[in-house]
Amino acid sequence: MATAMYRPALGSATTAFLARKHQMLIDGQWVDARSGQTFAVEDPATQEVIAHVPAGDKADIDLAVAAARRAFETGPWSRISPAARQRLVWSLGDLIERDADELAELEALDNGKPVTNARRDDVGGSIEMFRYMAGWATRLNGEQIPVSSPGDWHVYSLREPVGVVGQIIPWNFPLMMAAWKLAPALAAGCTIVLKPAEQTPLSALRLGELILEAGFPDGVVNIVTGYGETAGAALAEHSDVDKIAFTGSTEVGKLIVKAAAGNLKRVSLELGGKSPAIVFPDADLDRAIAGTASAIFYNQGQCCTAGSRLFAHQSVYDKIVEGVCQEAGKLKVGHGLDPSVNLGPLVSNEQRTRVVGFLEAGRQEGAEVVTGGKVMGDQGYFVEPTVLARTDRTMKVVREEIFGPVVCVQSFDDSDLDAVAKFANDTEYGLSASVWTRNLKVAHMMARKIRAGTVCINTHNYGDPAWPFGGYKQSGWGREMGKEVMEHYTETKAVAARL
Ligand code: NAP
Ligand code: MG
Numbered sequence: 001m002a003t004a005m006y007r008p009a010l011g012s013a014t015t016a017f018l019a020r021k022h023q024m025l026i027d028g029q030w031v032d033a034r035s036g037q038t039f040a041v042e043d044p045a046t047q048e049v050i051a052h053v054p055a056g057d058k059a060d061i062d063l064a065v066a067a068a069r070r071a072f073e074t075g076p077w078s079r080i081s082p083a084a085r086q087r088l089v090w091s092l093g094d095l096i097e098r099d100a101d102e103l104a105e106l107e108a109l110d111n112g113k114p115v116t117n118a119r120r121d122d123v124g125g126s127i128e129m130f131r132y133m134a135g136w137a138t139r140l141n142g143e144q145i146p147v148s149s150p151g152d153w154h155v156y157s158l159r160e161p162v163g164v165v166g167q168i169i170p171w172n173f174p175l176m177m178a179a180w181k182l183a184p185a186l187a188a189g190c191t192i193v194l195k196p197a198e199q200t201p202l203s204a205l206r207l208g209e210l211i212l213e214a215g216f217p218d219g220v221v222n223i224v225t226g227y228g229e230t231a232g233a234a235l236a237e238h239s240d241v242d243k244i245a246f247t248g249s250t251e252v253g254k255l256i257v258k259a260a261a262g263n264l265k266r267v268s269l270e271l272g273g274k275s276p277a278i279v280f281p282d283a284d285l286d287r288a289i290a291g292t293a294s295a296i297f298y299n300q301g302q303c304c305t306a307g308s309r310l311f312a313h314q315s316v317y318d319k320i321v322e323g324v325c326q327e328a329g330k331l332k333v334g335h336g337l338d339p340s341v342n343l344g345p346l347v348s349n350e351q352r353t354r355v356v357g358f359l360e361a362g363r364q365e366g367a368e369v370v371t372g373g374k375v376m377g378d379q380g381y382f383v384e385p386t387v388l389a390r391t392d393r394t395m396k397v398v399r400e401e402i403f404g405p406v407v408c409v410q411s412f413d414d415s416d417l418d419a420v421a422k423f424a425n426d427t428e429y430g431l432s433a434s435v436w437t438r439n440l441k442v443a444h445m446m447a448r449k450i451r452a453g454t455v456c457i458n459t460h461n462y463g464d465p466a467w468p469f470g471g472y473k474q475s476g477w478g479r480e481m482g483k484e485v486m487e488h489y490t491e492t493k494a495v496a497a498r499l
Contacts, residue, residue, distance in 0.1 A: 028218025071219030093130030132465030163242030273431030289323030295460035355404030430472030
């Protein structure tokens with residue numbers, strides 16, 4: 001790679017956005033942090049500072065929560081019809097679609113991810129999320145409940161929005177995580193304080209502009225940029241927040257649970273993973289190789305569902321290792337804004353340091369580095385796509401979430417599915433898994449035996465707004481997307497009337 005990382009030109013809309021002063025959205029107004037503090041946002045491919053955003057903290061969270069409370073209790077939002085809510089949520093999808101190219105550029109610049117993927121998956125997925133969730137606004141209903149108590153009764157349930165929601169999101173899919181959080185909460189009629197990750201706040205701020213343009217009333221969505229330890233912690237422990245939704249590391253997820261205990265706010269968590277991709281001997285090997293390589297290298301491996309433990313049956317092990325290494329070699333590495341790039345930098349220096357530490361630990365524990373294993377270039381946070389073979393369950397690289405383009409391959413020789421599942425389930429996580437086979441029975445029996453919230457057959461990293469997504473074990477609490485997510489943003493009230 002050339003020493004100086006070349007940054008492709010930005011479109012005029014993105015250039016204009018970057019040139020604007022960046023402020024936080026509180027009560028329908030763009031404001032600075034009360035402290036006046038800001039922090040720098042960088043392009044992880046060039047390490048250039050591209051923007052400064054407010055460093056919001058507890059004082060700003062207090063204002064944002066108060067605005068969200070007013071909007072929930074007394075604002076026009078509290079009286080809006082479900083159909084009007086549906087139209088607003090839908091229109092946000094339309095505005096994102098209008099500005100799709102700009103948002104994709106912003107995401108590639110801020111996070112480092114390939115712009116082609118950002119346009120298709122991050123932006124495309126966000127549009128679809130708002131459109132799918134819009135429909136729930138008019139479909140949330142309670143039930144009439146037949147009861148057996150003596151006398152005549154009319155008993156029914158109501159579904160009400162849970163109230164003021166705090167949402168804390170990570171840096172791996174900045175816009176899409178905002179969409180996953182905001183869309184169902186808005187459809188349910190909640191009001192929101194959103195805290196984007198410090199590394200990637202820009203697309204959320206652009207989304208804030210679209211939220212105002214769509215016509216959401218003041219205070220319905222508030223966006224506070226800031227650090228997790230200050231702004232995030234203040235939101236998680238706030239006594240006037242009814243629910244907190246968090247996506248990020250398992251470690252911080254546990255802090256969120258503790259912080260939420262003060263007022264017993266509702267909590268949903270999407271946390272880490274160490275997902276297995278299991279290749280059986282009868283798999284279509286070309287598909288399995290391409291699919292398991294993409295399972296780990298997509299988004300530079302910074303996916304909570306990344307297929308980071310690759311289990312290959314002994315009889316296909318060599319072919320799989322060789323094939324995945326070849327796939328790694330085909331990836332074009334470079335600035336995410338280059339439309340032909342498939343692998344960008346990691347999001348930050350901190351993240352690269354973490355990943356490099358894991359690579360070092362893997363070597364020390366005896367893993368064989370078949371390809372990759374090093375940082376790339378001297379500018380930007382690039383790490384080579386890496387295949388570690390001869391790994392085993394005792395190794396740190398196999399047990400812990402690396403969140404980088406590093407796959408640990410293990411072989412199995414069992415034909416007993418329970419034994420294979422035991423292998424795959426040997427982790428404290430349970431977010432996702434993939435099974436690669438042409439045998440229907442093997443595929444569906446494995447889907448039952450794997451202890452994870454999602455299982456993919458002959459694919460990995462699947463997603464759709466209708467697909468309930470979430471984790472078993474330490475991968476989290478609750479489900480996002482699908483009809484299941486609406487449970488998190490509503491309370492059920494039971495009403496009994498003596499007739
Ligand atoms: P993280 O610290 O868990 O960050 C996720 C979000 O939580 C960010 O908005 C962060 O704010 C905020 N946060 C941090 N500390 C907080 C606290 N005490 N109270 C409330 N909010 C807090 O993740 P990270 O440091 O960016 O990454 C570390 C590791 O987490 C990764 O290597 C990866 O293993 C895992 N991770 C998982 C996912 C996932 O999708 N499951 C996503 C990202 C990271 P700041 O960004 O401002 O600190
Ligand atoms: Mg952090």
